[in-house]
Amino acid sequence: MAYYVTSIFAAIVTFFLPLASALGSTSYNGLAKTPQMGWDNWNAYGCEIDAATLLETAQKMVDFGLRDLGYNYVILDDCWSNMQRSDDGSLVANATKFPDGIKAVADEIHSMGLLFGMYSSAGMYTCAQYLGSLGHEEQDAQTFADWGVDYLKYDNCYNQGQEGNSLITFDRYNTMSKALNKTGRPIFYSMCNWGRDYPWNWAQTMANSWRISGDVYDSFDRPDDRCPCTTYDCPLPGFHCSIMNIIGKVAPIVDKGQPGGWNDLDALEVGNGGMSDDEYKAHFSMWAMVKSPLIMGTNIPKMTASTYSILANPAVIAISQDSAGTPAYRVWKRAAEVDEYDQGEQSLWVMSLSGGDYAMAMLNAGNASMEMKATLEDIFIDKATTGGGATRGPLPSSSGWDIHDLWANRMDDVTANAILQGNATVNGTIMETSNSMMVYNATEMAYSDGIGMSHPALLGVKISSVQPMGTISATVPRHGIAMYRLRKQEGVSMKKRDEL
Ligand code: GAL
Numbered sequence: 001m002a003y004y005v006t007s008i009f010a011a012i013v014t015f016f017l018p019l020a021s022a023l024g025s026t027s028y029n030g031l032a033k034t035p036q037m038g039w040d041n042w043n044a045y046g047c048e049i050d051a052a053t054l055l056e057t058a059q060k061m062v063d064f065g066l067r068d069l070g071y072n073y074v075i076l077d078d079c080w081s082n083m084q085r086s087d088d089g090s091l092v093a094n095a096t097k098f099p100d101g102i103k104a105v106a107d108e109i110h111s112m113g114l115l116f117g118m119y120s121s122a123g124m125y126t127c128a129q130y131l132g133s134l135g136h137e138e139q140d141a142q143t144f145a146d147w148g149v150d151y152l153k154y155d156n157c158y159n160q161g162q163e164g165n166s167l168i169t170f171d172r173y174n175t176m177s178k179a180l181n182k183t184g185r186p187i188f189y190s191m192c193n194w195g196r197d198y199p200w201n202w203a204q205t206m207a208n209s210w211r212i213s214g215d216v217y218d219s220f221d222r223p224d225d226r227c228p229c230t231t232y233d234c235p236l237p238g239f240h241c242s243i244m245n246i247i248g249k250v251a252p253i254v255d256k257g258q259p260g261g262w263n264d265l266d267a268l269e270v271g272n273g274g275m276s277d278d279e280y281k282a283h284f285s286m287w288a289m290v291k292s293p294l295i296m297g298t299n300i301p302k303m304t305a306s307t308y309s310i311l312a313n314p315a316v317i318a319i320s321q322d323s324a325g326t327p328a329y330r331v332w333k334r335a336a337e338v339d340e341y342d343q344g345e346q347s348l349w350v351m352s353l354s355g356g357d358y359a360m361a362m363l364n365a366g367n368a369s370m371e372m373k374a375t376l377e378d379i380f381i382d383k384a385t386t387g388g389g390a391t392r393g394p395l396p397s398s399s400g401w402d403i404h405d406l407w408a409n410r411m412d413d414v415t416a417n418a419i420l421q422g423n424a425t426v427n428g429t430i431m432e433t434s435n436s437m438m439v440y441n442a443t444e445m446a447y448s449d450g451i452g453m454s455h456p457a458l459l460g461v462k463i464s465s466v467q468p469m470g471t472i473s474a475t476v477p478r479h480g481i482a483m484y485r486l487r488k489q490e491g492v493s494m495k496k497r498d499e500l
Contacts (some may be wrong), residue, residue: 027260038073043297075117117151200256218274271298271307314440336366400492
């Protein structure tokens with residue numbers, strides 16, 4: 001009898017254990033616990049890409065400390081292959097662009113402590129009309145694994161009409177997901193079907209990120225008919241989508257991003273010359289707030305000091321990489337003074353962070369500098385209205401909060417130029433990261449540990465505090481942002497009624 005009880009128990013445990021661990025895990029393949037970071041050549045180079053450019057970029061990512069900030073994927077986009085497969089049906093790299101083949105590039109990138117990404121399409125051809133992987137998924141996944149690829153960006157052109165409802169698209173992308181898993185190599189899977197068939201509703205179980213829009217372009221808010229939609233529900237995603245266009249598309253679906261699978265707002269345009277410094281700060285901040293991947297898209301070796309000091313702001317990156325993995329949401333949007341493109345709006349974005357902090361951003365897409373205000377009731381609206389009701393403890397709005405400005409420690413140009421020119425040890429201090437206010441090394445200390453010990457480079461500058469039930473205000477420049485980390489003040493809370 002005892003034997004039967006034991007074996008029935010064992011059978012039950014064996015049956016439910018895999019299920020339990022699957023339910024408890026946050027990522028279908030163990031990757032993307034936080035949004036991926038890295039560099040992709042498309043925004044800066046388009047098809048003009050080769051091994052030398054990739055390797056020079058990778059080396060500069062190391063030299064400039066970008067790898068150690070977390071930018072660890074070097075991603076080769078479209079246009080890398082021959083127009084024909086080999087006799088055994090494999091994809092072949094273009095020998096002029098990659099004289100030593102792809103594996104040699106991957107090996108060298110790995111030797112720099114970086115990871116290597118590639119690109120294909122879930123169609124007959126890629127978008128630039130090179131060969132795609134539709135119908136060749138297992139063979140191509142194995143080729144990528146054999147080359148040492150760590151990341152696949154998988155596009156949607158020439159898909160033979162296999163879209164139009166979620167299940168058809170799911171199946172087409174899942175075929176590659178399974179093929180990648182079958183190789184046994186951990187390969188980050190970045191879906192690029194521009195939001196067609198609502199991947200945020202179904203991709204979490206088989207991809208690590210999914211694009212939500214047509215291609216970004218280097219403009220803050222200029223409309224373009226080639227990016228015709230302004231909502232997520234978009235039959236023609238197109239390209240030339242502005243920063244504000246894409247922010248508008250993610251707003252209703254932010255909560256679909258989660259550890260293991262993220263909404264991808266497309267690679268960054270920071271540094272490409274089409275926007276003002278304030279616009280690039282707003283762009284970078286918002287990508288961090290909503291937990292888009294942070295994939296740099298500029299010419300790294302030639303980047304300027306101001307580009308560097310945006311992309312290398314550790315206090316903002318710490319928001320993106322926060323271990324809680326909770327994207328910011330838009331609390332409100334209000335009309336602002338319109339600009340030449342009639343896109344004026346102001347908005348408040350809030351997210352909760354690990355350890356009890358919050359991040360907030362006031363985004364001014366209006367045409368003039370503006371004093372913006374957010375009450376603590378606005379900021380903590382979810383705490384007051386979501387679940388818990390009668391058993392809920394004191395609301396966060398009834399505490400006092402310290403306000404840390406996440407851009408106030410932005411690196412000065414002298415320091416940034418010193419790093420870019422290879423003098424990273426100017427005065428012997430710049431790259432001394434243990435107590436720097438501007439430089440951080442996440443290879444040495446993970447962001448979660450840095451936050452845990454209140455590393456000064458991650459906290460920004462404490463500029464003021466707000467009283468219980470108070471209001472936070474800031475003068476936010478035209479097309480700019482104010483981005484803060486809020487930290488609860490100990491012992492500052494509203495008095496209870498009987499103490500008044
Ligand atoms: C687009 C994709 C871009 C880039 C391009 C290459 O479809 O959205 O990010 O990869 O193809 O041809």
